[in-house]
Amino acid sequence: xxxxxxxxTLSSPVMWIVSAPLVIISVSQAIMFLGMCRKEAAAIGISxxxxxxxxRSSALTALGPSLSPVIVMLSLIVSIGAPTAWMRLCxxxxxxxxxxxxxxxxxxxxxxxxxxxxxxxxxxxxxxGMALNNFGWLGMVFFFTHRMDxxxxxMEEKFDSKWIKVMMNSASIGLFAYLLINQIQSLAMTKLxxxxxxxxxxxxxxxxxxxxxxxxxLSLGISLLCxxxxxxALINAGIVA
Amino acid sequence: MSFDQxxxxxxxxxxxxxxxxxFLPAIVYSVMYGTFPGIGGILTIWGTVAASYGVxxxxxxxxxxxxxxxxxxxxxxxxxxxxxxxxxxASIAQTMAEVEPGTHxxxxxxxxxxxxxxxxxxxxxxxxxxxxxxxxxxxPQFITDSFSHIQPALFAAVYIDMMKRDVVHGxxxxxxxxxxxxxxxxxxISTAFITVxxxxxxxxxxxxxxxxxxxxxx
Numbered sequence: 162x163x164x165x166x167x168x169x170t171l172s173s174p175v176m177w178i179v180s181a182p183l184v185i186i187s188v189s190q191a192i193m194f195l196g197m198c199r200k201e202a203a204a205i206g207i208s209x210x211x212x213x214x215x216x217r218s219s220a221l222t223a224l225g226p227s228l229s230p231v232i233v234m235l236s237l238i239v240s241i242g243a244p245t246a247w248m249r250l251c252x253x254x255x256x257x258x259x260x261x262x263x264x265x266x267x268x269x270x271x272x273x274x275x276x277x278x279x280x281x282x283x284x285x286x287x288x289x290g291m292a293l294n295n296f297g298w299l300g301m302v303f304f305f306t307h308r309m310d311x312x313x314x315x316m317e318e319k320f321d322s323k324w325i326k327v328m329m330n331s332a333s334i335g336l337f338a339y340l341l342i343n344q345i346q347s348l349a350m351t352k353l354x355x356x357x358x359x360x361x362x363x364x365x366x367x368x369x370x371x372x373x374x375x376x377x378x379l380s381l382g383i384s385l386l387c388x389x390x391x392x393x394a395l396i397n398a399g400i401v402a
Numbered sequence: 403m404s405f406d407q408x409x410x411x412x413x414x415x416x417x418x419x420x421x422x423x424x425f426l427p428a429i430v431y432s433v434m435y436g437t438f439p440g441i442g443g444i445l446t447i448w449g450t451v452a453a454s455y456g457v458x459x460x461x462x463x464x465x466x467x468x469x470x471x472x473x474x475x476x477x478x479x480x481x482x483x484x485x486x487x488x489x490x491x492a493s494i495a496q497t498m499a500e501v502e503p504g505t506h507x508x509x510x511x512x513x514x515x516x517x518x519x520x521x522x523x524x525x526x527x528x529x530x531x532x533x534x535x536x537x538x539x540x541x542p543q544f545i546t547d548s549f550s551h552i553q554p555a556l557f558a559a560v561y562i563d564m565m566k567r568d569v570v571h572g573x574x575x576x577x578x579x580x581x582x583x584x585x586x587x588x589x590x591i592s593t594a595f596i597t598v599x600x601x602x603x604x605x606x607x608x609x610x611x612x613x614x615x616x617x618x619x620x
Contacts, residue, residue: 162435170435172535179430182423184524187480190416191520194473197412198513201405207499207507212514215495219515220522222494226487227523234527235534236552243535245427250527252424253482257556258455264553265450268593275550285437286447288428293444294451295424297459302479303417307410309467309475316464325461327612328605332457334564334572335604338579339454339597341557346583352554359555363562381559388555393548 164277171242171284180248187251225378230256232382237263240274241287249291253298257381261340262294263287268343350401351392359388405510406472413476420480446594453598469493469503473513481520491519571611575604 162170170176202212233256237246241263249259263274266286272278305312316322345352362384370376376383395401403411432438439447452459466484467475470492478488493503495515501507538546565572579600586596 170431175430175434176427179426182426183420184528186416186420186423187477187520188524190413190420190480191477191517191524193412193416194409194477194513195517195521197405197408198473198510198517201510202507202514205507205510207501207511211499211501212511215499215511215514216518218498219491219495219518222491222515223487223519223522224526226483226490227526228530231530231534233552233556234530235538236549238531238534238538239546239549243531247528247531248427250531251481251524252420253479255483255486257560260553260556261454262451264557265454265597266447269446269450271593274553281435281437282439285428285432285435286439286443288431289439289444289447290451292425292428293448294455296421297452297455298463298479298482299417299421299424301459301463302475303414303421305463306467306472306475307414309464309472313464313467324609324612327608329457329461330564330567331571331575331605331608332601334561334575334608335579335601336454336597337557337561337564338575338604339583339600341554341561342576342580342583342600344554344557346580346587351551355551356554356558359559360562363559367563367566381556381563384559385552385555388559389548389551390545392551392555393544396547397544 162281164280167280167284168242170281172244176242176244180244183248184251229378229382232385233257233260236260236275240279241284245288245291249295253295254291258294259291261336262290264340264343266290351396354395354401355388355392358391359384362387405506409473409476413472417476417480450594450597453594453601469512470516471509471512473509474516477513477516477520481523483523487519487523488516491515568608568611571608575607578603578607 199212203209230250234246234250237250237256237260246259250256254262266289267274267279267283270283270286272280272283274283341356345356363380366376366380366383392401462484463475463479466478466489469489470478470484474488474492478484481488492512492515495511495518496503496508499507499511501511503512561572561576565575582599582603583596586599591599
């Protein structure tokens, strides 16, 4: 299968059909629990006005953060196709997590995303990688949520919760260190330039404009755009090669 | 059946269906194009994602449980973004309805907040996927080309964001990680193990720093 034929498979009707069920289940589940809880709220005497204001405010709160991964979303559409991007952004795993998994899978096969080396095999690896990664959270919830009250009590007794927090942070730092190193390990300017611009912009926005909350929400998007566009401009101008 | 029992029954049913749906694209694509990675391949993939995200699977689900409750956990972990969308939505809903978190009233209202936030984000993502899918072919070459630079920019920006909490640890981990990556690659160790190596090294560095700081403060 040549590259163009492979690209067509990414957004074939079949991919839309197999990607839809998870989104449908997630939305139906939300609607079902919404109905259950509204009934329960009425039964325990919470007024309709309060319930409506809770619904309105939570919907508004969700607006901003739902929009913020739009740049990564566009790049996911380009590299793994719209149906898969849609399904994976509607389920657990942030946009950057899904991109991280695809990047890991590409590195397992020694290929690179957004190039002709990323073909049907690498895409299959990515599909399995995202499914197995998400299964980690889904499986945990499926097997343990109904007996979680006992588990949390035992955990607090047994472990140093401060260290658990540090360990969790450092594990995700380690992962992103790997992902970043894997990108820049050849020390090629085409890889270093976007990394440096992205890092500097992120530092500038989060440190320099720390009081502007709107800007903080957009910071990752802005840093990405600057990194991508400036690098491409420098390449086109022949400055970075 | 009590409210809590109904939550668990319906929650587990939808989670079970979701787990099946989660694997659907991978299975169908593998069969259609004959690209199934084999049992060995699947295990390598599983090991790699477990090394990368396994700690989050376990710790996040446990850590968010007291705030999200059972129903919130079922909806929230299926839709994702628990930290940055679901929890804020639950907490603003509780504030607006003047109920206390941790009480039965708080759980019911918090769940309403989580459910509403899922409906909003699923709609927004769906709309933007369709818009994106339609406009991407119209982008000038310059923009389409620039997408190939998103990974270094993204991982660097996220790294900067994460290491803000502990700059020294962040810098040391990156330097040690880089050296480790190069050495392991040189010796011919497979990528899956390099991933694990860098993550384990970072956690070990954090442990050493944590212990030595605890001693200093003692």
